[in-house]
Amino acid sequence: xxxxxxxxxxxxxxxxxxxxxxxxxxxxxxxxxxxxxxxxxxxxxxxxxxxxxxxxxxxxxxxxxxxxxxxxxxxxxxxxxxxxxxxxxxxxxxxxxxxxxxxxxxxxxxxxxxxxxxxxxxxxxxxxxxxxxxxxxxxxxxxxxxxxxxxxxxxxxxxxxxxxxxxxxxxxxxxxxxxxxxxxxxxxxxxxxxxxxxxxxxxxxxxxxxxxxxxxxxxxxxxxxxxxxxxxxxxxxxxxxxxxxxxxxxxxxxxxxxxxxxxxxxxxxxxxxxxxxxxxxxxxxxxxxxxxxxxxxxxxxxxxxxxxxxxxxxxxxxxxxxxxxxxxxxxxxxxxxxxxxxxxxxxxxxxxxxxxxxxxxxxxxxxxxxxxxxxxxxxxxxxxxxxxxxxxxxxxxxxxxxxxxxxxxxxxxxxxxxxxxxxxxxxxxxxxxxxxxxxxxxxxxxxxxxxxxxxxxxxxxxxxxxxxxxxxxxxxxxxxxxxxxxxxxxxxxxxxxx
Amino acid sequence: xxxxxxxxxxxxxxxxxxxxxxxxxxxxxxxxxxxxxxxxxxxxxxxxxxxxxxxxxxxxxxxxxxxxxxxxxxxxxxxxxxxxxxxxxxxxxxx
Numbered sequence: 001x002x003x004x005x006x007x008x009x010x011x012x013x014x015x016x017x018x019x020x021x022x023x024x025x026x027x028x029x030x031x032x033x034x035x036x037x038x039x040x041x042x043x044x045x046x047x048x049x050x051x052x053x054x055x056x057x058x059x060x061x062x063x064x065x066x067x068x069x070x071x072x073x074x075x076x077x078x079x080x081x082x083x084x085x086x087x088x089x090x091x092x093x094x095x096x097x098x099x100x101x102x103x104x105x106x107x108x109x110x111x112x113x114x115x116x117x118x119x120x121x122x123x124x125x126x127x128x129x130x131x132x133x134x135x136x137x138x139x140x141x142x143x144x145x146x147x148x149x150x151x152x153x154x155x156x157x158x159x160x161x162x163x164x165x166x167x168x169x170x171x172x173x174x175x176x177x178x179x180x181x182x183x184x185x186x187x188x189x190x191x192x193x194x195x196x197x198x199x200x201x202x203x204x205x206x207x208x209x210x211x212x213x214x215x216x217x218x219x220x221x222x223x224x225x226x227x228x229x230x231x232x233x234x235x236x237x238x239x240x241x242x243x244x245x246x247x248x249x250x251x252x253x254x255x256x257x258x259x260x261x262x263x264x265x266x267x268x269x270x271x272x273x274x275x276x277x278x279x280x281x282x283x284x285x286x287x288x289x290x291x292x293x294x295x296x297x298x299x300x301x302x303x304x305x306x307x308x309x310x311x312x313x314x315x316x317x318x319x320x321x322x323x324x325x326x327x328x329x330x331x332x333x334x335x336x337x338x339x340x341x342x343x344x345x346x347x348x349x350x351x352x353x354x355x356x357x358x359x360x361x362x363x364x365x366x367x368x369x370x371x372x373x374x375x376x377x378x379x380x381x382x383x384x385x386x387x388x389x390x391x392x393x394x395x396x397x398x399x400x401x402x403x404x405x406x407x408x409x410x411x412x413x414x415x416x417x418x419x420x421x422x423x424x425x426x427x428x429x430x431x432x433x434x435x436x437x438x439x440x441x442x443x444x445x446x447x448x449x450x451x452x453x454x455x456x457x458x459x460x461x462x463x464x465x466x467x468x469x470x471x472x473x474x475x476x477x478x479x480x481x482x483x484x485x486x487x488x489x490x491x492x493x494x495x496x497x498x
Numbered sequence: 499x500x501x502x503x504x505x506x507x508x509x510x511x512x513x514x515x516x517x518x519x520x521x522x523x524x525x526x527x528x529x530x531x532x533x534x535x536x537x538x539x540x541x542x543x544x545x546x547x548x549x550x551x552x553x554x555x556x557x558x559x560x561x562x563x564x565x566x567x568x569x570x571x572x573x574x575x576x577x578x579x580x581x582x583x584x585x586x587x588x589x590x591x592x593x
Contacts, residue, residue: 101573333577351516366513382549438553
């Protein structure tokens with residue numbers, strides 16, 4: 001493997017700027033690594049020609065002394081982002097060979113800043129899943145394995161391809177999205193850093209919609225500073241998304257490394273799941289100790305409605321999804337399965353095009369929105385959502401941020417949770433609260449469990465206060481000194497890697 | 499709340515998803531399990547709480563009512579399963 005793929009985004013940008021290596025060399029190194037890592041199934045589409053053309057253009061700009069803030073950086077893109085002329089599937093059969101005739105705002109921002117696209121990354125179908133197993137392309141296999149075991153593990157989901165690609169050095173960083181934990185849980189499972197920013201920070205325009213009041217884009221990266229660099233480029237007001245916030249975007253990377261002395265951090269006592277491994281409790285306590293050592297004041301807080309976030313989410317998200325996914329009718333794009341009547345054509349197309357979990361959620365959504373049940377389910381969930389948001393507001397009167405575990409376990413085996421939907425949903429118990437309240441949440445690796453698998457800690461901040469999260473995360477990152485990398489078992493032979 | 503086979507058929511109909519008759523019972527059991535789990539929300543006192551549909555306090559922005567896009571049927575039709583002379587071709591709608 002080339003040492004170029006092992007670089008952080010920050011170091012790669014510095015190397016490109018100083019012409020130590022070219023954007024083409026960097027892209028080629030990544031494309032070779034991707035070709036040698038197909039057993040991971042992280043990419044659903046490799047775009048080598050596009051990558052090299054973009055890299056050549058970057059090299060020309062760098063040579064002329066110009067270039068944007070991501071000039072020449074090799075990135076992967078979750079397949080939920082529409083990319084002009086490049087197949088975009090959302091991990092679903094129903095989109096078939098859909099080639100958007102437009103570019104999502106977030107990816108357009110990356111190309112504006114000079115980034116290079118390596119390809120499209122695997123994901124749970126329509127971002128509905130926590131293990132990448134609902135993808136029409138099959139699951140991503142985590143680059144991580146338990147010590148002494150060959151059992152395939154999940155990289156988490158729904159942004160499993162993005163997380164696996166970053167963990168296995170198949171991209172310097174990647175775009176991802178998070179509706180209930182889809183950036184942070186995969187980050188926790190793969191030893192990477194991910195942030196779901198404040199709702200409205202990143203434009204949703206051109207991102208295939210799942211649950212519009214919860215969906216947000218964000219980066220997955222190797223370090224806290226890398227995540228900050230990428231988020232700065234991804235963010236910004238977009239008139240094409242009416243929920244995009246008309247706010248200035250700070251240089252998020254400037255917060256990394258700033259002193260955290262005097263910041264008040266809350267520890268919510270409700271973030272303890274039944275059966276949660278003691279290792280996660282211990283790591284959480286360790287996180288508190290690190291922040292205290294760095295000069296933070298740590299206090300106990302209570303978020304009493306935490307346990308109701310997940311059931312509220314499983315009304316709100318499916319309700320929004322059933323509405324959003326009504327567009328897949330087989331008429332204007334994607335799959336069409338003809339039936340004897342128009343109704344049959346709709347029903348056959350959607351039965352054939354949607355996978356099991358998507359069908360399940362669309363039906364739950366249709367049920368909770370149907371006449372006679374709307375008040376009992378949907379309206380009730382929206383009221384509980386307010387309670388959850390109010391819990392956070394009260395906590396943030398006393399503290400600047402919250403520290404919690406990211407997920408209630410380390411990565412589990414592929415197939416372990418597929419028989420029981422609720423067991424799978426419980427993965428998001430600590431992350432989903434943040435989506436309901438629209439707040440920023442960041443996960444970073446803090447240690448390994450006894451099996452040698454990464455565990456993450458989550459920081460939650462006030463709306464629009466991602467800066468404080470980067471500040472605190474970089475203090476934890478420094479103290480944790482997490483350097484573990486997965487063994488590259490997926491490279492069958494040294495020749496295959498060249 | 500237990501969902502019976504008739505409700506599954508009704509919901510599948512609303513969702514425009516064909517469900518094979520031999521899958522109805524399984525689906526009824528799955529959806530019942532999820533909805534029963536969801537019903538713990540009834541423990542929460544929400545008397546006088548305003549429903550929260552959006553996390554943003556601001557009202558939706560307005561813009562000038564002008565055309566900003568369009569006029570490109572080739573782009574619109576580029577991914578159509580069937581199209582003909584600038585139109586989508588769809589199944590017969592009116593009997």
